[in-house]
Amino acid sequence: MQLFYQPLLTDNYFVLDAEESRHCVRVLRKKEGDTINLIDGKGTFYEARITTADAKACTFIIINTWKELARNYRIHLGIAPTKNADRLEWFVEKAVEIGIDEISLLICSNSERKKLKTDRLERKAISAMKQSVKATLPLIHEPVAYAKFIRQTRQYPYKFLAYVSDTPIPHLLHTAMPGQPYTMLIGPEGDFSASEIEQALQAGFHPVSLGASRLRTETAGVAACHILNLVNS
Numbered sequence: 001m002q003l004f005y006q007p008l009l010t011d012n013y014f015v016l017d018a019e020e021s022r023h024c025v026r027v028l029r030k031k032e033g034d035t036i037n038l039i040d041g042k043g044t045f046y047e048a049r050i051t052t053a054d055a056k057a058c059t060f061i062i063i064n065t066w067k068e069l070a071r072n073y074r075i076h077l078g079i080a081p082t083k084n085a086d087r088l089e090w091f092v093e094k095a096v097e098i099g100i101d102e103i104s105l106l107i108c109s110n111s112e113r114k115k116l117k118t119d120r121l122e123r124k125a126i127s128a129m130k131q132s133v134k135a136t137l138p139l140i141h142e143p144v145a146y147a148k149f150i151r152q153t154r155q156y157p158y159k160f161l162a163y164v165s166d167t168p169i170p171h172l173l174h175t176a177m178p179g180q181p182y183t184m185l186i187g188p189e190g191d192f193s194a195s196e197i198e199q200a201l202q203a204g205f206h207p208v209s210l211g212a213s214r215l216r217t218e219t220a221g222v223a224a225c226h227i228l229n230l231v232n233s
Helices: 018-027 085-098 119-131 146-152 194-202 217-231
Strands: 003-005 035-039 044-052 059-067 074-079 102-107 158-162 181-186 206-208
Touching: 003 018, 003 119, 035 059, 074 085, 074 217, 085 119, 085 217, 102 146, 146 194, 158 194, 158 217, 181 217
Parallel strands: 003 035, 074 102, 074 181, 158 181, 158 206
Antiparallel strands: 035 044, 044 059
């Protein structure tokens, strides 16, 4: 299903932006009277009929709507931005395809990147949402200090901390129970500092393993996202 994104549909704004209009009219060669499918990023699919096939401002009317199937769990992943921005974008793309609800970018002691704009990440998320035929756009938060994030999550009930441990810790697959709102921490390439691990443990995070392999930050994020979705499959 080819999807177009228009976040203002709930405000009765029935026109595609310039990029989507160009793709619809010039690339896909859609004409007046043709039907298209849209999403608003808030969980609703729309079937529409084109009224003006303008490559700069394609207008349409809504002829049908339906809701995305609701999930009984939620995944919020806090992850340290990678030094290479492409690797973080890859993580966002794959996490959205697999299924994620919220991403927080954590500035940790060992973070290699401490400043980052989220607009490009959001564009990657929109593209992945359309590609995977979803109607809900995950929240992507601006970078936040690790300690502040920990304080903000003190009241969250199901929290996990993935890190490299010298002693055996349970695997996330065997720790997470289905049907819950999860908060997951993924550290930078240099891992969390001892102080950061202690902060998380004191705040109620449960240490978990993602397997025997030592994973890159973005790979660990995708693995955690996949495992939590697998628990609920």
